[in-house]
Amino acid sequence: MDFPALIQSIQASPPAQWMRTSLAAMPVVEAIHVLAGATVFGTILIVDLRLLGFPDTRRPVTRVCSEMLRLTWIAFAVSLTAGALMFAANAHTYIGNTAFRLKMLALLGAGVNMALFHGFTFRNVKSWDQNAPVPLAARIAGAMSILLWVSVIFLARWIGFTKGFDFQVPVNPHIDFQF
């Protein structure tokens, strides 16, 4: 299957159709995406700030990581699921949208940054875990992470203002849903 056909089949899939036809789906899934996305950002920010030495270096880096990253991964899984549903509903439009493409690039960047940090810098964490200056590589990883996740959120909001929709909201809908 070539790429356009794949996008076409994603957009024609049952979850995509449900997203387009159910009145409840879009606002609820979008709200979940915002909540989960904000949770990913907020929890990662605590780790990134610790890498930058804020508020201090008393709390072990390993402890901050293990506490926060559980929450981060749960929120990321929820956000990804909600985002995939939003994507499926308008796959064709998203793929052609510049803000969406840049967001995926920023997400990839955040993933690579995290992998490099955990693969290399984090290995000798024992020597700077607590009450010690954080090495430059780890501080750079923290700063990069903040920059990339802020970019992800800004680009995400830009998608909503720059993409058209492939469907129309029904004019006189039958309401079977209360928020």
Next chain:
Amino acid sequence: MTGVQGSIGVLQGSIGVHGFAGWLEATSASDAIKSASWVIPLLQSIHILTIGIVFISFLMIVLRVLGVMRTDEPVDAVWTRFAPWMWSGLVVMAATGITLVVGEPEREFGTVSFWLKMLLVAIGVTGTALYGRSLRSAAAGASTVFPVSAKAASVLMVILWIAVIFLGRAIAYDKQVWGALSPHA
């Protein structure tokens, strides 16, 4: 349904919301916000970014009260660590939120979600301030286990803030979410 819709109409009529929205829409401040297409997305992005800071700061305090996280620290220390982020975040949210309202008063004032959100924000801010005060006056040590009532109140506050976040997104979908209750219906 019509009764409730009627009362919303009366409420809006009595405080002259439509007239006020029209006036606000025509001000030069509103024009300035609308003048460049990037201003509103930028403000919304900052607003969402700050949700992450405020919601997670509050969640950290709550998770400590629930005994899930940072149990090595007294709740007072956790409050001192996160409350300044939470309150400054709320100030940023209010500033971006008010600017968004000045920019698009009709979009906000004409929805059920906006007014319900404002009501829950008022309850949430008051509740969070009282919550913080009672936590600090409890003078709890690191080993303190909080009573079920304190834990229940914590969970309720989290649900309240989640409802605020949902209502924020629902402003864009007022008719789909509220059906006949929405002035857009």
